[in-house]
Amino acid sequence: MIIMAFKVEREEYVNKTFRIEKKLIDELEVICNKKNISLNKLVVKCIRYALENLDDDEN
Secondary structure (H helix, E strand, O other), X not given: OOOOOOOOOOOOOOOOOOOOOHHHHHHHHHHHHHHOOOHHHHXXXXXXXXXXXXXXXXX
C-alpha cells in the first residue's frame, strides 16, 4: 500500500498599488456586489483572463 503525503501549497502574494479610473472601479464594484466576491478577487480574475487571451501578434 502506497501512502501519499498531503501537501498544502501556498500561493505567494505581493502588494502593489495601481491607479484605476473611478468609473472602472465603480463598474467592478457593481459586479462584486452582484457576485458576492471581493474586488481583489475580481481584479485578479480579470487580469488572468486577459493574459490567457492575449493576442500574441500585438506589440
